[in-house]
Amino acid sequence: MAGPLLVAVAILATPAMAEDAAKAEDVTKIIPDPVTVVMPKLDFTETEADRADYDKYFYFHRADTGFEEALADLRECDGMAKGLQSGIQYQQPPYPYAGTMAGAAGGLLGSLMVEAIAGSAEKRKLRRVNMRRCMGYKGYARYGLQKDLWQEFHFEEGFSGEEESKRQAMLAQQAKVASGTKPVTGELGI
Amino acid sequence: MIARFTMVAAAALLSMSVPAAAAEKAPKKEKWATKVIADKPRPVTIDPTKSYILVRSPAQIAPVLMRLPNAEQAAAHEVERQEAFARVHRSWRKRVASIELDAKVADADPSKRRKPPEPVEADFGYPSYEQKHTVFLGPQNRFSKVDGSAYLQEVPPGEYIFYAVGATCACLGTVSFDAPAGKVVALELSPTNNPEGTTPFQIGAATFADVRLPAESVLPAAFKPAGMRSNWFGIAVDRVLPIEGVFTYERGKQVAGGVAAIAVPAPEASSGDPVAGQP
Numbered sequence: 525m526a527g528p529l530l531v532a533v534a535i536l537a538t539p540a541m542a543e544d545a546a547k548a549e550d551v552t553k554i555i556p557d558p559v560t561v562v563m564p565k566l567d568f569t570e571t572e573a574d575r576a577d578y579d580k581y582f583y584f585h586r587a588d589t590g591f592e593e594a595l596a597d598l599r600e601c602d603g604m605a606k607g608l609q610s611g612i613q614y615q616q617p618p619y620p621y622a623g624t625m626a627g628a629a630g631g632l633l634g635s636l637m638v639e640a641i642a643g644s645a646e647k648r649k650l651r652r653v654n655m656r657r658c659m660g661y662k663g664y665a666r667y668g669l670q671k672d673l674w675q676e677f678h679f680e681e682g683f684s685g686e687e688e689s690k691r692q693a694m695l696a697q698q699a700k701v702a703s704g705t706k707p708v709t710g711e712l713g714i
Numbered sequence: 715m716i717a718r719f720t721m722v723a724a725a726a727l728l729s730m731s732v733p734a735a736a737a738e739k740a741p742k743k744e745k746w747a748t749k750v751i752a753d754k755p756r757p758v759t760i761d762p763t764k765s766y767i768l769v770r771s772p773a774q775i776a777p778v779l780m781r782l783p784n785a786e787q788a789a790a791h792e793v794e795r796q797e798a799f800a801r802v803h804r805s806w807r808k809r810v811a812s813i814e815l816d817a818k819v820a821d822a823d824p825s826k827r828r829k830p831p832e833p834v835e836a837d838f839g840y841p842s843y844e845q846k847h848t849v850f851l852g853p854q855n856r857f858s859k860v861d862g863s864a865y866l867q868e869v870p871p872g873e874y875i876f877y878a879v880g881a882t883c884a885c886l887g888t889v890s891f892d893a894p895a896g897k898v899v900a901l902e903l904s905p906t907n908n909p910e911g912t913t914p915f916q917i918g919a920a921t922f923a924d925v926r927l928p929a930e931s932v933l934p935a936a937f938k939p940a941g942m943r944s945n946w947f948g949i950a951v952d953r954v955l956p957i958e959g960v961f962t963y964e965r966g967k968q969v970a971g972g973v974a975a976i977a978v979p980a981p982e983a984s985s986g987d988p989v990a991g992q993p
Contacts, residue, residue: 597966600942604885607948654951657912661886661953662966714910 551692552599558591561700564677566707568670578668578712580652583678584702586664595699601658602695605651606681644682651681660714667707677701744787746847750855751866757926758866765871765893767849768900768932770920772862774853777903778878780844781870782890782940791843799838806833844875845946858924871895875940876917876954879905883945884915887953887968889960890940898927901935906955914955939968 566583568574574581586594656666677697679686686694751758751766760766769777783791810829817824849869857866875890877883882905893899902920907913919934939961945951956962961970 604942604945604951607945650950653911654945657952658886658966660912661963714912 551689554692555592555595556696558696558700558703561591561696563700563704564697565673566669566701568673570668570670570709574668574670577671581669581671581674581678582656582666582712583669583674583698584659584664584666585704585707586662586702587706589664589703591699591703594702595696597659597662597664598695598699598702601655601662602691604658605654606685647682648680656714664702665711666713667709668712744790746870748849748870749868750851751857751868752855753857753859755926757928760896760898760928760931761868762896763871764868765895766898766931767851767867767869767874767893768857768898768920768922769851769865770862770900770902770922771864771904773904774856774863775903775905776850776852776880777865777876778883779849779851779869779874780877781847781849782873782875783843783847784872788843791846795838795840796835798840799833799835802833802838806830842944842946844877844943848877849874864922864924866898869893875943876901876903876915877943878947878949879903879915882913882950882952883943883947884954885943885945885951886966887963888940888943889917889937889954889957891935891937894933896931898922898932899935900932913950913952915952917954918957939970941968 584598589597660666677694679691679694685691758766767779769775771777813827813829814824817827849867851865851867852863855865856863858864871893873890873892876888877885891899891901900920900922902916902918904916905913906916917937919936921934922932923929937957937960953963959971961968963969
């Protein structure tokens with residue numbers, strides 16, 4: 525059993541990951557001025573194919589919600605969706621040192637088991653489901669979007685994650701949309 | 715001689731690295747053990763120093779509970795975390811020293827060697843107290859199969875949260891309950907499947923009678939709202955449904971008091987159907 529764990533620790537302990545994590549620490553706390561956040565394009569001519577993909581490609585909006593509040597909600601749900609809150613550093617250490625064998629065994633085993641059971645596509649799906657539940661419970665309505673437009677300010681994460689600064693920039697755009705003008709298209713439900 | 719010197723040096727290093735709080739008073743290591751009480755014909759002997767949690771469900775399930783720390787346990791856990799960080803930091807110092815030594819031997823510029831970043835305590839990923847005090851029940855080893863499934867587990871006394879069933883956690887809102895020594899705390903739990911795709915958990919206090927358990931020892935669980943919990947295992951997230959008189963949700967956050975307590979004025983509630991007036 526120690527073999528796979530050691531391999532996992534070695535994989536997680538790459539310097540590149542450590543550097544990314546070090547950068548991530550700062551960007552996750554920054555609250556950008558909403559004026560500087562580019563409002564993404566949301567209008568498009570809907571087709572049947574678009575409607576068929578609304579379970580994957582969507583955005584959130586809630587009335588009477590400010591940018592900062594929406595960003596906090598999105599960040600919280602993003603953490604929940606991915607399992608990124610406090611414990612995740614134990615499961616996916618931001619630098620080599622968090623992977624101490626005694627403490628990390630359980631978390632690593634859990635992560636490896638989940639990854640072994642669920643493929644990358646399943647992980648992406650799980651993230652979508654978790655975001656929808658978390659934001660839905662917070663009272664945000666969901667609206668469909670065309671895939672190309674969606675990709676401009678959203679990310680999907682399977683086995684590989686997006687760089688944290690890009691994730692945060694996209695979350696800020698999502699917050700701008702979530703706290704902006706109420707969409708005229710129909711709500712999709714959780 | 716060399717071995718002895720190494721040991722002395724290691725001890726000195728350790729004493730420098732252990733935080734002051736840990737050095738002053740090392741709390742006693744907490745014993746953590748739980749035990750499944752399986753379906754056997756003989757009566758259960760209640761250990762007055764232990765607690766017992768009984769989870770009833772219409773189907774076979776795999777609930778996950780976690781113990782919450784009291785102030786003393788939280789302090790001890792913090793000391794353990796600091797000690798673990800000190801060990802990690804010590805390893806980092808050794809690694810950097812080794813890289814610098816290698817560079818020196820190779821007559822290279824040490825600053826050009828790639829060194830691992832220094833560990834930062836604020837980011838140190840050490841498992842929470844709850845993660846280290848997790849209770850896994852079911853789906854096998856039921857205590858009773860009458861009218862569904864009942865799981866019985868002997869645990870150390872304390873306050874517990876309901877965390878998950880299988881691969882779905884109640885991370886978006888859960889409850890805690892006390893498990894006193896010498897008692898069996900009974901709760902009813904059933905995952906639901908809503909048409910819109912959510913799978914919240916219905917949880918409530920349970921009554922439970924079984925000839926193998928002393929009737930006076932069985933208590934229905936008394937719940938308290940326990941808020942959101944980290945998705946420590948990276949699984950699906952959902953939440954516990956509101957409990958009347960205990961808590962409800964407003965924009966995803968738990969609010970103490972139940973649906974009925976907010977919706978039903980006191981005089982009408984006391985004179986009529988207690989269920990009337992609920993949304």
